[in-house]
Amino acid sequence: MVKYPIKKTQTNQTRTSVANRGMDLEEAINQTNQFYIDNDVAYIYKKPIPIQVVKVDYERRSAAKISEAYYKVPSTTDYNGLYKGRYIDFEAKETRTKTSFPLKNIHPHQVIHLHNVIRHGGIGFVIVHFTLLGRSFLLDASYLVDFYERGKTGRKSIELSEFETYGHELKEAYVKRLDYLSIVDQVYFK
């Protein structure tokens, strides 16, 4: 293990404050994915963020500078890759509400994307982290699609109790920060 200098440890402590839990989820997943890669368990990686480039300066040939660009609405998810020979794809989201996950946090294109993934035989899900509760759930994309459809005419969120019923709670640990593949094993490879 790497021994952190004192300053770094302080940064880590700050990071666990409620205000920064957001960054923590992504970091927990990134660290977990790196653990999976280092130990050759799976090959799952983060996709680049989609950006619309408008203007590029070619003053220096070695490093073209993008001087005007905008974030695009994501049409796919954050993570994908391979586990035990299967395609795996998921989005990680968090919410500060305590009783439900608002569906506006997920873009329609991402729901369609995950639907396409499972229709074509892949494993697709969302990981939702309730920051104020400190609880995380894995929810299969088929349920996400159903709840999203329901949201068109009815409730525009997924209840915490629905995550408890249809999802699978993830536990945060030290080395494998958010060992979601142990749950994937139970749900998709049993």
Added chain:
Amino acid sequence: MVKYPIKKTQTNQTRTSVANRGMDLEEAINQTNQFYIDNDVAYIYKKPIPIQVVKVDYERRSAAKISEAYYKVPSTTDYNGLYKGRYIDFEAKETRTKTSFPLKNIHPHQVIHLHNVIRHGGIGFVIVHFTLLGRSFLLDASYLVDFYERGKTGRKSIELSEFETYGHELKEAYVKRLDYLSIVDQVYFK
């Protein structure tokens, strides 16, 4: 079929000139992928280009403007998705040389990425288009890895004759512009 106005047809004709063949390969693949999606044959899509964002202006809340950013060296490939339940992943490259494909056209990280893909049970390959010959080949990632290894001490390119021996030639067509899945069927699903 969509009937193009005259102006559009002229643009298409210009596009087939040698100088613009580069754009044509990407466009041929994008059009083919769209055909696969529209006909529910496969779900294969282009990943965003990786960009390192340095500075963002938040003057207007609605559209944060990225005012300084740089293209990153790609660590993965251009395309991935699902076909017949399997993970599929590839990079598309072209060369203006007539007798070989220089390996410097592919980043080391992309070779490692494709190696990881096949090691974890996915389908991985490169599509190489010889623009001046008008010929395209699909080459399985295992051969790419071998030729890349050879390049560390020896020849830093893959011969056209090696594509003919170890690869599979792709034919350009009208609707399914570059119907690479017909070759994928032969190579990976026979």
